[in-house]
Amino acid sequence: MAETKKLRVLIAEDDFLVAEMIKGQIRQLGHEIIEVVGNGHLAAERTRELKPDVIMMDINMPDMDGIDGMRLIHKHFPTPVVVLTAYESEDLLRKATEAGAGAYLVKPSSIAEIDRAITIAIARFDDLLKLKALNEELQEALGQIKTLAGLLPICVNCKKVRDDKGYWKDVESYLAAYSEAEVSRSLCPDCMEKIYPEFSD
Numbered sequence: 001m002a003e004t005k006k007l008r009v010l011i012a013e014d015d016f017l018v019a020e021m022i023k024g025q026i027r028q029l030g031h032e033i034i035e036v037v038g039n040g041h042l043a044a045e046r047t048r049e050l051k052p053d054v055i056m057m058d059i060n061m062p063d064m065d066g067i068d069g070m071r072l073i074h075k076h077f078p079t080p081v082v083v084l085t086a087y088e089s090e091d092l093l094r095k096a097t098e099a100g101a102g103a104y105l106v107k108p109s110s111i112a113e114i115d116r117a118i119t120i121a122i123a124r125f126d127d128l129l130k131l132k133a134l135n136e137e138l139q140e141a142l143g144q145i146k147t148l149a150g151l152l153p154i155c156v157n158c159k160k161v162r163d164d165k166g167y168w169k170d171v172e173s174y175l176a177a178y179s180e181a182e183v184s185r186s187l188c189p190d191c192m193e194k195i196y197p198e199f200s201d
Contacts, residue, residue, distance in 0.1 A: 040069020
């Protein structure tokens with residue numbers, strides 16, 4: 001069996017006895033407690049400074065609760081978060097998930113439940129990072145793709161094209177500005193026959 005990676009854990013819990021219980025459980029799992037803080041603001045501040053591998057975040061805390069703390073953390077220094085709460089509700093679960101929670105635990109929790117929640121939070125966080133990177137790649141690719149759509153006004157006499165700002169341009173300039181096409185010069189069969197009849201069949 002592979003050895004579990006030792007994680008650096010930040011605990012955000014304002015109840016001293018609950019925090020002590022969670023500290024003991026985390027240590028039994030072989031992880032390191034890097035600090036215990038009592039509100040969401042301190043959790044965000046210490047996350048920035050200490051860069052934990054995972055955060056155990058209580059919801060109901062003074063000054064700044066766990067939801068706002070998670071929002072702050074995920075905006076500035078994304079980190080896997082396991083939410084800890086004394087009660088369970090769909091509304092709370094939705095808010096916690098939207099704020100960036102990777103897993104959700106009702107206190108008190110068993111060591112096995114904490115272990116599973118940490119694993120899920122880290123895996124979900126890694127998946128979100130991959131999705132974010134993929135989305136950025138797709139946005140960059142879309143930004144490089146230029147397409148032509150809709151009606152294309154062309155002068156019946158000189159064959160210039162009118163752009164969306166009302167300027168008339170030759171076809172080559174227009175295609176260079178609004179598409180990825182490269183223009184190559186050649187003669188169609190009709191023009192070939194008119195200009196070089198001696199080379200036509």
